[in-house]
Amino acid sequence: xxxxxxxxxxxxxxxxxxxxxxxxxxxxxxxxxxxxxxxxxxxxxxxxxxxxxxxxxxxxxxxxxxxxxxxxxxxxxxxxxxxxxxxxxxxxxxxxxxxxxxxxxxxxxxxxxxxxxxxxxxxxxxxxxxxxxxxxxxxxxxxxxxxxxxxxxxxxxxxxxxxxxxxxxxxxxxxxxxxxxxxxxxxxxxxxxxxxxxxxxxxxxx
Numbered sequence: 481x482x483x484x485x486x487x488x489x490x491x492x493x494x495x496x497x498x499x500x501x502x503x504x505x506x507x508x509x510x511x512x513x514x515x516x517x518x519x520x521x522x523x524x525x526x527x528x529x530x531x532x533x534x535x536x537x538x539x540x541x542x543x544x545x546x547x548x549x550x551x552x553x554x555x556x557x558x559x560x561x562x563x564x565x566x567x568x569x570x571x572x573x574x575x576x577x578x579x580x581x582x583x584x585x586x587x588x589x590x591x592x593x594x595x596x597x598x599x600x601x602x603x604x605x606x607x608x609x610x611x612x613x614x615x616x617x618x619x620x621x622x623x624x625x626x627x628x629x630x631x632x633x634x635x636x637x638x639x640x641x642x643x644x645x646x647x648x649x650x651x652x653x654x655x656x657x658x659x660x661x662x663x664x665x666x667x668x669x670x671x672x673x674x675x676x677x678x679x680x681x682x683x684x685x686x
Contacts, residue, residue, distance in 0.1 A: 483650045484518040486658050493665040502555045503672050505581075506544060509537050511669075512584055515591055521648040525634045528627065529619075533587060539580045553577060556673055560680045569685070579685040585673050590618040592666050599659045603642035608635045 492511035496504045516533045519526040543553045552562035559577050568574045597610035612635050620628045638644065642652075649655040677683050 481521060482517070484521055484648045484655075485514060485650055486655045486662055488514045490658060490662040490665060493662070493669050496669055497665070497672065499555055501672065502557045502676070503669055504555055505540065505553055505559065508556070508669065509540055509544070512537055512588075515588075518648055522638075522644070525637060528631065529587070533584065536580050536583050539575060540577055540584075543577050556581065556676050557680075560676060560682060564680060564682075576685065578682055581673075582677065582682070582685050585670070585677065586619060586622055588666065588670050588673075590614055592663060592670060593618055595659065595666075596663055598641060598644070599656070599663070601641040604640050606638065606640050607644050608638040611635045611638055 489511045492507045492514065496507035496511065498504065512533065516530050516537070519530040519533070540553070543549045543559075551558075553559050559581070563569060563576060563578050569576060569578075594611055594614040597614060598607060601607065601610065612632055615631060615635070616628075620631070623631070639647070645652045645655060
């Protein structure tokens, strides 16, 4: 499998916020596809995360490619307004884009926190503790007990920071250098989407 390119994430997230106060969905999904490569390269520990991410990305990409819906799915806000105005949340047969995106949004909080903690570790420090704390602070809130238990046990097998980066990154020195900038834009994107879910009162989506 091709290795993780942090610069692709950085550029895609930068492009996603060119629409003032909104997030362009196409670039958001491009960034997320690359982030998902990071988790796939980490191995079986994150299979449960990467498989779920991929299914959600695919659902939203299908909406973007469909002539009937692509106009409504250009940005996060146009998506939310379209589904609210069309009363689609009441349609049980409809796969909600807002609901699907909310799952990715919650995952991005975990990704941001984990990479932020990973960035300040020394080369020989274990990554399991920072991964566990990041998971328990974020995604664990939405997972059943059995998934939380399995995830925490699996994280004990994570390697030290240097070994992990060498396993997943194309160019480790470059990745370390670019990580702060990438995290900066990840946080901007996360905060914008969080505000949109709050503004449109959609955090309740099941």
